[in-house]
Amino acid sequence: MMESSKAQTPAHLHDGVKAGILASIKEDVEHRGGPTARRLVAAGVLGVVGALGVTRLVVSHPFGHHPPWHIAAFSTVWAGLLFVAIAISILRLRTPSLPLAEAATVGIAGLGLAGICGAACSNQHFLHWWSDTPIGASILATSGPALSAMCFGLVITLFIGTVSAVSLMSRRAGKPIRPILPAAMLFLLLAPGIALQSFDTSWWVFGAWMLGTGLGAYMGIVLGTHARDLLRSGSA
Numbered sequence: 001m002m003e004s005s006k007a008q009t010p011a012h013l014h015d016g017v018k019a020g021i022l023a024s025i026k027e028d029v030e031h032r033g034g035p036t037a038r039r040l041v042a043a044g045v046l047g048v049v050g051a052l053g054v055t056r057l058v059v060s061h062p063f064g065h066h067p068p069w070h071i072a073a074f075s076t077v078w079a080g081l082l083f084v085a086i087a088i089s090i091l092r093l094r095t096p097s098l099p100l101a102e103a104a105t106v107g108i109a110g111l112g113l114a115g116i117c118g119a120a121c122s123n124q125h126f127l128h129w130w131s132d133t134p135i136g137a138s139i140l141a142t143s144g145p146a147l148s149a150m151c152f153g154l155v156i157t158l159f160i161g162t163v164s165a166v167s168l169m170s171r172r173a174g175k176p177i178r179p180i181l182p183a184a185m186l187f188l189l190l191a192p193g194i195a196l197q198s199f200d201t202s203w204w205v206f207g208a209w210m211l212g213t214g215l216g217a218y219m220g221i222v223l224g225t226h227a228r229d230l231l232r233s234g235s236a
Contacts, residue, residue, distance in 0.1 A: 070199065078192045082108070085189060098181060106221070107185030110157075110164040114190060117156060126197055127152065127205075145201070146208040153194070153212030154219075161186055161220020166228050179221035186217045 088104040123129035127145075130136035130152040140148040161183065190213055198206035 070196065074192050074196045078189075081189055081192070082111070085185065100181070103182040103185045106164045106182040107189045109167065110160045110186040110217075111189045113160045113163060114156075114193070117160070127201065127209075146204040149198075149201070149205045150208035150212035153209045154216040155212075157186070157190065157213045157216030158220040158223070159216075161217045162224040162227070163220075165221045165224025166231075179218055179225060183214070183217040183221045186221070187214050190217075 085104040085108050088100050089108060092101045118124070118126065121129045123132065127149055131140050131148065136148055136152065139151050164186065165179075165182070191210065194209050194213060195206070198209060
């Protein structure tokens with residue numbers, strides 16, 4: 001009975017069904033494969049940039065005054081945070097109100113930029129480098145090491161957050177993205193480096209540096225987002 005029914009089915013109908021299935025598969029691959037490939041490439045590039053930033057900040061730091069376990073501990077924590085951020089970015093994780101993937105991408109890019117800034121420092125003890133600059137020396141002399149560290153964290157992370165936001169932030173459904181999440185991602189990825197650099201300082205200096213970094217990250221994302229909106233409106 002089945003063979004009789006199959007024999008009665010017109011050949012052009014078989015060909016039409018086959019062509020429709022193949023067309024659907026091709027369309028699905030084109031719609032999904034391209035963006036997926038681009039996300040893979042982008043995540044790979046961001047991962048390399050972030051990893052180079054971590055490596056540059058860790059390897060160049062003088063460890064003579066650190067306990068032997070410090071480099072292993074900080075590198076492991078940093079690598080774990082970077083792995084999670086890359087996974088969030090490549091999987092495009094998000095909720096209706098939380099653009100996790102974009103926030104992670106901004107954080108990774110900021111970490112890579114921090115590595116570039118670290119490479120530009122003549123002294124890999126960044127607070128020492130800051131204290132040798134005219135502005136840093138003036139703040140240190142008038143306000144003490146804690147406020148100097150907070151200003152350093154604020155200025156550097158303000159620059160990093162602004163550049164990252166201008167380069168990568170966007171809008172979702174015409175609405176601006178709240179800066180708190182990408183700022184938190186950037187702060188989280190920078191935190192192990194601050195802890196590493198603060199080993200031979202006081203808890204006050206460490207806390208002030210962290211506070212300045214958090215404020216700088218938030219302000220930088222806000223400033224960069226507004227700057228990008230202005231650039232887009234000007235080019236429209």
